[in-house]
Amino acid sequence: MTTPRTIRFKLNDRAVSANVMPHESIVEMLTGHFDLTGARESCGQGLCGCCTVHVDEKPVSGCLSLAWFLDGTHVRTIEGLADGDKLDPVQEAFIEAGAFQCGFCTPGFIMMTKKLLEQHPLPTEDEIKHYLTGTLCRCSAYPEIVEAVKIAAARAQG
Ligand code: FES
Numbered sequence: 001m002t003t004p005r006t007i008r009f010k011l012n013d014r015a016v017s018a019n020v021m022p023h024e025s026i027v028e029m030l031t032g033h034f035d036l037t038g039a040r041e042s043c044g045q046g047l048c049g050c051c052t053v054h055v056d057e058k059p060v061s062g063c064l065s066l067a068w069f070l071d072g073t074h075v076r077t078i079e080g081l082a083d084g085d086k087l088d089p090v091q092e093a094f095i096e097a098g099a100f101q102c103g104f105c106t107p108g109f110i111m112m113t114k115k116l117l118e119q120h121p122l123p124t125e126d127e128i129k130h131y132l133t134g135t136l137c138r139c140s141a142y143p144e145i146v147e148a149v150k151i152a153a154a155r156a157q158g
């Protein structure tokens, strides 16, 4: 019989632990153990980006990556971006641009945009589209999403 393993890691700057099974994905662990539902499973195949979280500062697909291997890492989810009641500037930019309809894909886009702006503080439209190409929006809010990224980039420049 397979037994769970206790993993200890940081979740949104807080030291936590969880008993996880070998087959448990990061999304399943976040939802089941911590009631964090921002990273959503949609395709479940690493194709849509709805489940994106940061593990040690790198974006990963939470539907495919196993919680088993998170021991000693730092995981950041969409819930960890705001500072209390103050939203992250990228979250504010998505609201300002109206960059969502149903909102199912939005956490994934925002987590990817955070990484995009670290690598390209003032991205061109082509760079935005290229970087976000692995994140899909079924509502097709793409023009507004690109606009949101531009707003966030401009704000960061002051
Ligand atoms: S649900 Fe993970 S990439 Fe689509």
Ligand code: FES
Residues within 6 Å of the ligand: 099, 100, 101, 102, 103, 104, 105, 106, 136, 137, 138, 139, 140, 141
């Ligand atoms: S806003 Fe609905 S899937 Fe993107």
